[in-house]
Amino acid sequence: MEKAKGKLLAADIAECGLFTALMVAGAFIKIDFPLVPLTFQTVISVLAGLLLGARKGAFSMSVYCIMGLIGIPVFAAGGGLFYVLKPSFGYIIGFIVSAVVAGVAAGRKGLPFWRYLLGAVAAFLAGYAVGIPYCVLAAHLLGVEDLWGLLVTGNLIYMPKDLALCILAAILAWRVLPYIDKGRQKLGK
Numbered sequence: 001m002e003k004a005k006g007k008l009l010a011a012d013i014a015e016c017g018l019f020t021a022l023m024v025a026g027a028f029i030k031i032d033f034p035l036v037p038l039t040f041q042t043v044i045s046v047l048a049g050l051l052l053g054a055r056k057g058a059f060s061m062s063v064y065c066i067m068g069l070i071g072i073p074v075f076a077a078g079g080g081l082f083y084v085l086k087p088s089f090g091y092i093i094g095f096i097v098s099a100v101v102a103g104v105a106a107g108r109k110g111l112p113f114w115r116y117l118l119g120a121v122a123a124f125l126a127g128y129a130v131g132i133p134y135c136v137l138a139a140h141l142l143g144v145e146d147l148w149g150l151l152v153t154g155n156l157i158y159m160p161k162d163l164a165l166c167i168l169a170a171i172l173a174w175r176v177l178p179y180i181d182k183g184r185q186k187l188g189k
Contacts, residue, residue, distance in 0.1 A: 012056060015051075015052055015056060015060075016052065016056050016059050016060040016063065017060070017063075018060075019044065019047070019048040019051075019052065019057070019060035019061070020060045020061075020063045020064050020067070022044045022048075023041060023044050023045070023048075023060070023061065023064040023074075023095070024064065024067075024074045025040075026039060026040040026041040026043075026044045027039070027041060027074060027075055027076045028076065039076075040165070041091075041095060042091075042095070042098065042124065042127060042162040042165065042166065043162070043165040043166055043168070043169045044095075045057075045061050045094075045095035045096075045098040045099050045102075045123070045127065046098055046099070046102045046119075046120050046123045046124065046127075046166050046169045046170075047102075047169045047172065047173060048060050048061060048099045048102070048103075049098060049099035049100060049101065049102025049103035049104075049105075049106075049119065049123055050102045050103070050106055050116060050119055050120065050123075050169060050170065050173035050177070051173055051176070051177060051180060052099075052103065053103040053108075054099070054100045054101075054102075054103025054104045055103070056103075057099030057100065057102065057103045058096050058099045058100045058103070060099070061095045061096040061098075061099045062096055064092075064095070065092050065093070065095070065096060067079070068080075068083060068092070069081055069083065069084070075092065076088075085138065085142070086138065087134070087135040087136075087138040087139045087142070087144075087150070087154070088131075088135065088154075089134065089138070090130055090131040090132070090133065090134020090135050090138070091127065091130070091131035091134075091135075093130050093131075093134065094126070094127035094128065094129075094130035094131040094134075095127060097123075097126045097127060097129075097130050098123040098124070098126050098127035099123070100126075101119070101122050101123040101126040102119045102120060102122070102123035103119075104119075105118055105119030105122050105123070106118065106119030106120075106170075106173070110178075111174075113170070113171075113174045116170040116171075116173050116174040117167065117170040119170065120166040120167060120169050120170035120173075121163070121166060121167070121170075123166065124162060124163055124166040127162075128155070128159065128162075131155070132151070132155050135150070135151075135154060135155055136150070136151060
């Protein structure tokens with residue numbers, strides 16, 4: 001079975017759909033901790049890039065974003081076009097960027113572990129590089145006065161947890177990708 005350049009096969013669509021569904025679930029699965037609730041969206045976006053590659057990872061995260069923007073309540077606080085006004089929307093854009101960065105850095109089989117680790121950390125940083133400025137700018141435009149407090153309590157305290165989960169994503173991707181590639185070979189990809 002030969003894939004035409006730029007075309008998605010049914011298996012590709014299924015892989016993307018799986019990560020889109022995981023992202024939706026990740027928006028609603030929260031484990032409360034004293035300061036930082038544990039969610040899984042950052043790690044899912046990184047895994048999408050590590051396991052699917054840049055193009056399919058970004059596609060799956062873009063579908064998630066579009067679903068929310070057209071009004072399907074897949075975001076943590078609902079959905080709809082006006083979600084772009086929320087300070088947290090920058091992280092949704094950051095999920096797409098994270099998947100691309102992870103996929104570019106480590107989206108191929110047979111790479112050493114350090115490439116997956118580098119990809120995961122770079123994707124983590126890229127997501128926050130989009131999310132933090134968007135958050136601060138949107139909050140400023142909405143009239144939030146304590147931007148430093150928002151930066152710390154709404155952004156920075158999440159970073160250690162997300163970094164740890166992204167490192168776990170690198171380990172998982174490195175261990176699982178050889179099996180995924182075997183399955184892809186059986187499908188003729």
